[in-house]
Amino acid sequence: MSAVLELSGVAKSFGGTRALTSVELEVGAGEVHALIGENGAGKSTLLKILAGVHRSDAGKISLRGGIYQPRDPSAARRSGVAMVHQELSLCPHLTVAENVLLGEEPTFLGFVRIAEARARVVKALARVTAGSAAISPDIRVGDLPTAAQQLVEIARALVLPGVRVLILDEPTSSLGQDDAARLFSLIRALRDEGLSVLYVSHFLDEVQRVADRFTVLRDGASVMTGAMASASLSSIIEAMAGRAIDELFPRTAHHPGEALLSIRGLASHPREGSNVQLRDASLTVHRGEVVGIAGLVGAGRTELLRSIFGLDRVRSGEVKIGTFPIAPPSPARRLAKGVGLLSEDRKGEGLAVGLSIADNLTLSRLPFVVTPRAQAEVSRRFIDELSVKCSSWSQPIGDLSGGNQQKIALARLLHHEVDVFLLDEPTRGIDVASKALIYARIDALASAGKAVLMVSSYLPELLGVCDRIAVMHKGKLGEARNRADWSEAKILAEATGA
Amino acid sequence: MANKRLREVMQRPWVGPLIALIVVYLVFLYLRPDTFGRTQNLVNMARQTVVVGIAAVGMTMVIVSGGIDLAVGSQVALTTVVVAAMSKAGYGALASSVAGIGVAATIGSLTGSMIVGLRITPFIATLGTMSILRGAAKGLAKEQKIDAPARGLDDLLAIPSPAKAWMVFPAGVWILVATAVVFGLVLRFTRFGRHVFAIGSSEATAILCGVRVRATKIAVYALAGALAGLAGVVEFGKLTVGDPTDSFGLELDVIAAVVIGGGSLSGGEGSVFGAILGALLMTLIKTGATYVGLHGWVQEIVTGVIIILAVAVDRLRKQRA
Numbered sequence: 001m002s003a004v005l006e007l008s009g010v011a012k013s014f015g016g017t018r019a020l021t022s023v024e025l026e027v028g029a030g031e032v033h034a035l036i037g038e039n040g041a042g043k044s045t046l047l048k049i050l051a052g053v054h055r056s057d058a059g060k061i062s063l064r065g066g067i068y069q070p071r072d073p074s075a076a077r078r079s080g081v082a083m084v085h086q087e088l089s090l091c092p093h094l095t096v097a098e099n100v101l102l103g104e105e106p107t108f109l110g111f112v113r114i115a116e117a118r119a120r121v122v123k124a125l126a127r128v129t130a131g132s133a134a135i136s137p138d139i140r141v142g143d144l145p146t147a148a149q150q151l152v153e154i155a156r157a158l159v160l161p162g163v164r165v166l167i168l169d170e171p172t173s174s175l176g177q178d179d180a181a182r183l184f185s186l187i188r189a190l191r192d193e194g195l196s197v198l199y200v201s202h203f204l205d206e207v208q209r210v211a212d213r214f215t216v217l218r219d220g221a222s223v224m225t226g227a228m229a230s231a232s233l234s235s236i237i238e239a240m241a242g243r244a245i246d247e248l249f250p251r252t253a254h255h256p257g258e259a260l261l262s263i264r265g266l267a268s269h270p271r272e273g274s275n276v277q278l279r280d281a282s283l284t285v286h287r288g289e290v291v292g293i294a295g296l297v298g299a300g301r302t303e304l305l306r307s308i309f310g311l312d313r314v315r316s317g318e319v320k321i322g323t324f325p326i327a328p329p330s331p332a333r334r335l336a337k338g339v340g341l342l343s344e345d346r347k348g349e350g351l352a353v354g355l356s357i358a359d360n361l362t363l364s365r366l367p368f369v370v371t372p373r374a375q376a377e378v379s380r381r382f383i384d385e386l387s388v389k390c391s392s393w394s395q396p397i398g399d400l401s402g403g404n405q406q407k408i409a410l411a412r413l414l415h416h417e418v419d420v421f422l423l424d425e426p427t428r429g430i431d432v433a434s435k436a437l438i439y440a441r442i443d444a445l446a447s448a449g450k451a452v453l454m455v456s457s458y459l460p461e462l463l464g465v466c467d468r469i470a471v472m473h474k475g476k477l478g479e480a481r482n483r484a485d486w487s488e489a490k491i492l493a494e495a496t497g498a
Numbered sequence: 499m500a501n502k503r504l505r506e507v508m509q510r511p512w513v514g515p516l517i518a519l520i521v522v523y524l525v526f527l528y529l530r531p532d533t534f535g536r537t538q539n540l541v542n543m544a545r546q547t548v549v550v551g552i553a554a555v556g557m558t559m560v561i562v563s564g565g566i567d568l569a570v571g572s573q574v575a576l577t578t579v580v581v582a583a584m585s586k587a588g589y590g591a592l593a594s595s596v597a598g599i600g601v602a603a604t605i606g607s608l609t610g611s612m613i614v615g616l617r618i619t620p621f622i623a624t625l626g627t628m629s630i631l632r633g634a635a636k637g638l639a640k641e642q643k644i645d646a647p648a649r650g651l652d653d654l655l656a657i658p659s660p661a662k663a664w665m666v667f668p669a670g671v672w673i674l675v676a677t678a679v680v681f682g683l684v685l686r687f688t689r690f691g692r693h694v695f696a697i698g699s700s701e702a703t704a705i706l707c708g709v710r711v712r713a714t715k716i717a718v719y720a721l722a723g724a725l726a727g728l729a730g731v732v733e734f735g736k737l738t739v740g741d742p743t744d745s746f747g748l749e750l751d752v753i754a755a756v757v758i759g760g761g762s763l764s765g766g767e768g769s770v771f772g773a774i775l776g777a778l779l780m781t782l783i784k785t786g787a788t789y790v791g792l793h794g795w796v797q798e799i800v801t802g803v804i805i806i807l808a809v810a811v812d813r814l815r816k817q818r819a
Contacts (some may be wrong), residue, residue, distance in 0.1 A: 311705070332708035343706055352700035354766045363696050364707035366689040394506075412707070 004029045004196045005050075005068070005081075005165050010059035011220075012045055019045040021220040023059070027165065032187060032197045034211035034228065036204070038240055038432060042220040043200055047169055050198075051083045052076030064164065074103070080164035082157035086173055088149050090156075092142030097121045099141050100156045124155040130189060132182050147179035154186070166190065167198045172206055176298055177496055184210045202240075203457075204233060205492065218242055237460065241432055248432075249464030250440050252447050256467070257287035260451040261308070261339070261420045266317030267475075268307040278303040278312070279475030283453075285420070290442060290452040291480055292466030294459065294491045299472040301455040302344055305422045308453075309341040310334050321420065335364055340418035342409055344425040344455070346402070350409045353398035357383070357390060360397050361408055365416045382411035386437065403434025410438065421445060423454040427461060439465055459488045473497050511760025512772035514811055518758075518804070519779050526786035533789050541667055545655050547774075547781045548670045549574065549729045549736070550748070554755040554773040555681045556725030561756050562685065563718045564698035564765025565613065565620035570726050571748035572631035575741060577602050577730020579635045581651070582644035582740025591649040598734070599727035605631065606723015610716035628749070635742035644740035654735035670732045674774075677725065682770035694718060698765025754801075755780060758808040779804065 007025040011018070020042045027033045037043045048054045049061075052070030061068045063079060070076035076083075090099050100121045106113045121137050128151045129135055135148055144152065150171065157166055168187070172180040187197055187210055201207050207214060208228060216224040216239040224239040241248065261284070268278040278300045285291045295301045306312040308319055310329030319329065321337045331341070343350035351360050358375040361382060367374065379393035386407040390400055397405055406426070413421055423442070427435045442452055442465055456462050462469055463483060470480035471494040478494055507513065527534040553570050560567045577598040584594035605627070613623045654670040665672070685691035693714050696704040704711050733745060757763065758779060759772025780801055787797040 330708075331705055332710055335708035341706060343702075345702075349700070349702035349706055352696055352703040352766070354699040355695065359692060359696065360703075363692070363703070363709070366692055368689050370687050370689060370692050 002029055003027065004064055005198070006060075006062045008060050010046070010049065010056045010061060012049060012054060012056050019220055020049075020056070022222070023217065023220070024222045024225070025215050026225075027196045027198055028213070029196055030191055030194045031212045032191050032199055032210055034207040034214040035198055035200045035217060036202060036207060036214055036236065036240060037217035038202060041217040041240070043217055044169075045220075046217065047083065047167060047200065050076070050081055050165075050167060052081075077160055077163075080162050081167065082160065082163045082165070083167040084150075084153050084157050084169065084171060086170040088146075088153055088174075090141045090149055090153060093140065095138050095140055096125070096135055096144070096152050097137035099152055100124055100137075100159050102156070104160060120159055121155075124159040125152075127158060127190075128155045128186060130186070132186075146174050147176070147182070150175065150179075150183070151186075158190075163195065165196045165198060167200070169200045170202075171199070172201070172203065174297070177296060180206070204236060208233070216240055248436050248439060249461075250443055252443060254288050254290070254446045254467055256289040257449060259284045260287050260322060261285040261453065262320045263308060264318045264320075266304070266307055266319065267315045268303050269313040269315050271303075271306075271312060276300055276303055277475055278307050281307075281317070281472075281477035283470060283477060283480055285451040285453050287419075287449045287451055288446050289468065290446045290454065290466045292462040292469040293453065293455045293472060293477070294457075294462055294469060295455075295472035295495050297457070299495065300475040300477075301472050302424055303475075304472065304477065305341060305424050305453065305455060308334075309339060309422055311341070335416060335418070338417070338419040339422065340364070340413035340416055340420070341422040342413060342424055342426055344428060346405055346409060346429070351397050351405055353396070355397060356394045357388075357397050357400070357408055358393045361411050361415055364412055378415060382408070382415065386411055386441070401431070403430035406430050406434060406438065410441065419450055421450060421452045421454075423452060425456055426454060427456070427458070435461075459491055462491070463488070471495050511767060511769050511812070512775055514815065515759050515772055515775040515779055515808060518808065519775055519782065522779065522782055522786070526782070526790070530786075530789050534786070537666075539785070541657065541671075543778070543781050543785050544667055544671045544674075546785070547777045548655060548674045549733050549745075550751050550755055550780070551674045551774050551777040552677055552729040552732065553726050553748070553752045554759075554777050555677050555770050556722030557749075557752045557756050558759070558761060558768050558770050558773045559681065559685060559694055559718050560620070560722045561753070561761045561763060562698045562765065562768040563694045563715060564701065565715070565718070566624060566753070566763065567609070567719070567722055567726075568621065568624040568749050569609070569628040569631050570729075570752050571745040572628050572635065573602055573605065573723065573726040574730040574733050574745040574748055575743065576605075576631045576635040576638070577727045578734040578737060578744055579639045579644060579740035579742050581731055581734040582646040583638065585649050585651075586644060586646040591651050594649065595651070595731045598731050599724050602727025602730065603720050603724035606726070607716055607720035609723065610719030613719065614712045614715050632742070639740055639742040641742070643742075646738075646740060648735065648738040651731065651735035652738050654732050670735065673728070673732070677728070678770050678774050681721075681725075685770055690714065690717070695766055698767075700766075751777075751780060754805050758805060760812060776808070 003026045005027040007023055010020060010023040012020040023046060035043055049056050052073045052075055068079060070079055101117055106116045125135055125137060135151060141149060141152060171183060175183060191197055199211055211228045213227050215222050216236060218240060264282050266278060266281045270277040276298050281304050293301045293304060303312055307314050310331050310333060314329060321339060347353055358379040361379055362375060376393050383390060383393060388404045388407050390404060397408060426438055445452055466483055468480040468482055469486050471478045471491055473495060533539055557567060580601050581594045581598040584597045609623060609627050612618060613620050655668050658665040658668060693709045696709060697711055697714060701711060737744060755776035756768060756773045758776030759769060761768030783800055783804060784797055
């Protein structure tokens, strides 16, 4: 097999931070190669180098035998490396055709050559929609569903002649199960046409379904590579985490006490711009217990937590804290009753990134008069307790790494002294050390008699941390059963409705 | 330690405008030492800053909360009309002032309720009230100035009489100082103030943390309205008539003062002290340009350049930090 794209000893530093130390990667012709790694492992830096956004400091990259060192993203595209970003970068007000050719319009004296443009768009669209519904080139992109927008993005990547390597960055993160399956068959079809696909993801089940070979990235270096079919899942997880997975989850025996949070038949109105809604959820969480919620994106897990917390409008059903039913729900009233929510959207909602560590930490529970001295005292306590890496308590929180930001978001709930912790994806996008710390904290909270209800997309985490787990599917919450009754396969089966 | 302390102080948003104020003053002092060396001139510049300054205190809160109030000029004019009408009807200085400020605070809270309840962006909502209040002022005054007894309000900006020389500045200047100190402290050191910053920085985070966002926003616009009313009372003292066409475009000076003082129109940043410095800087440029003999059009260009420079320097400072 001949390598189309070959990296050896690639390194990259930003200031004093070494994002990549030594990456070896070989993508063969007509293969789907998975690049796997935790958040913070260096995947995005590597992709930016390949896409021509950054230049590597050391090492060698070759494309079809020649040196590959693109000056900028458009040079990368012209050399035959096309990239589809995780967050779709389409202009919602322009049509499909305008988006596909954006920046590459064939022109004559500055005027777009309409016939040629049209032909190229139609051809590119036909290639990506084989096997699924056709997309009209004249429709506005903003009017398309997400899955179709993704196909438009791929069509845009393929519209230039001579594309050899297609890079897909977390392509299923906003897709449902059916759309993801269609995307996988498209990827296989493109591979069979001879295209090399670099598929970036940290969802192992996905990677197993679509990839031929894989490379694991950890702490900026490639640590494992091989054929997908012959690798065991647990060895890949160990390579990603750098340690055996059960070491991450310290467990002490929990002793569930009385019921602290109980919900009956809870249903919500969908939020603006979303069609996901909670249809029916009943659940009891006791003191001293960690209950996990599994499910696919769009199953309504986040909506469950938000409805309990009073952020989503509740349509029917009841939420009780202790023995009090409390209505109407609002975040202020929930916090007053000792219920706190850790948001999954750290930058957009969880934290005010322009404000300082202290302001973010104390926001939910400020005294009438706020003195710098008291702010400093509280902040220092939690900075020590959670080993937050920062220069001072007055530092803007936007300067911290994801893991340290998340520690402050959690510290806010600790400072508020809530009894019920609603944690939405508490370890998303953070480094392994911070994850371990947060797992230990969750365990300690349960031991101290708090109730924890957590949502996670990462199944090993749910199985490692939770006492009981319930699965959501299309807005309905299943029965919460003991962890011992579950396996990854069983959770997936219930999550997909199988 | 001292070094770190100094660096922390340098991070404050008002450091830039303070330096600019001192530098510009020194330039004028060099050019016109006989004028700018005199206390009288300082007192005069302080007097001219009072109306914009008081309104800028309220605008700082609005801008920190992520909003804007374009109706300040109209509000000041309406207040002069209300105060004049009250005074003409025989009410005293206190009753007239309280009525003027009360009307302005009520209008402010209605504006806030409209922004919160109808979910109209503050820019559009206050673009509307700017026109409504101007119209109301003209209607109330029957499209002409209302001559009314000043009832001592004209003393607010008058140079203190020799018997009261210990005051140094006119009473209006002291009102500005007191307003700035009180609201500066409120914004920085109270729960309400921190909530205003949080809402401007990230409204979603504020909601998540149980901040009563809607009530806080209404309070911000009500307070800003009351302060615009207070500015209107002082303006009446200056004019001694109720003039519905007065203070046209004043809101832009007020916004400029806040922005020069480190306020960010995207919210979450700004300081009362900075806004006062910004207002002083604009007065200084106007006064200085007049004494140096620059034409009005040059003053306007210089003021515009200062606004742009102030914001650009602030951006650079943040990028380096």
